[in-house]
Amino acid sequence: MNHLPQTIQVQINGQVKTLMVRQAELFLDTLRNAGLTGAKPGCKNGDCGSCTILVDHIPIQACQLFSMEVMDKNIMTIEGLIDQTVQKAFEEKWALQCGYCTPGYILNAYALLQHHPNADEETMKQWLDSNICRCTGYQEIIDAVTLLIDRNEYHEHHS
Numbered sequence: 001m002n003h004l005p006q007t008i009q010v011q012i013n014g015q016v017k018t019l020m021v022r023q024a025e026l027f028l029d030t031l032r033n034a035g036l037t038g039a040k041p042g043c044k045n046g047d048c049g050s051c052t053i054l055v056d057h058i059p060i061q062a063c064q065l066f067s068m069e070v071m072d073k074n075i076m077t078i079e080g081l082i083d084q085t086v087q088k089a090f091e092e093k094w095a096l097q098c099g100y101c102t103p104g105y106i107l108n109a110y111a112l113l114q115h116h117p118n119a120d121e122e123t124m125k126q127w128l129d130s131n132i133c134r135c136t137g138y139q140e141i142i143d144a145v146t147l148l149i150d151r152n153e154y155h156e157h158h159s
C-alpha cells in the first residue's frame with residue numbers, strides 16, 4: 001500500500017538534500033531515482049551487499065532501509081568517494097571484474113579502514129563478509145585493502 005509522498009531531509013555526500021519519499025519506499029530506490037545509481041540492486045534482500053552505503057559512517061545495505069528512516073542522517077554513497085585512494089587501490093590490484101559488486105565493496109572497505117586502520121587479514125575477511133562478489137575476485141579485494149594499510153593511507157583520518 002502506498003501512502004502520499006512525504007518530504008525528508010538528509011545529508012548525502014556532504015550536501016543537504018530534500019527528497020520526496022513514500023512511506024514504504026526503500027532508500028536504495030530513493031537514491032537511484034535521485035540519480036545516485038552507484039548503489040546497485042543485487043538481491044534486494046540484504047544478502048549481497050551491492051547496495052552498501054554508509055549511514056553515519058556505518059556500512060548498511062540500502063535495500064534494508066526505508067527512506068523515512070534516514071531522515072537527518074549523514075549518508076555517503078560511492079559518488080562521494082570518486083578519485084579517493086580506496087578506488088585507486090581497487091584499480092591498481094584489479095579488484096574488480098564485472099564491477100557490479102564494486103561500489104559496495106569500496107564503501108565497505110573504506111569504512112573498515114576508518115574503524116580498523118591496521119586490520120589484519122582475518123579482520124578484513126570478517127568485515128567484508130557482508131558482501132558477495134559473483135565473479136569471485138575475493139583475493140584481489142583483500143590485496144587492495146592490504147595495499148592501503150601498508151601505505152598507511154587511512155591513519156590520518158582516524159581518530
Ligand code: FES
Nearest residue numbers: 042043044049063
Ligand atoms: S541489494 Fe541490498 S543486500 Fe543485495
Ligand code: FES
Nearest residue numbers: 097099133134135
Ligand atoms: S566483480 Fe563481478 S560481481 Fe564482483
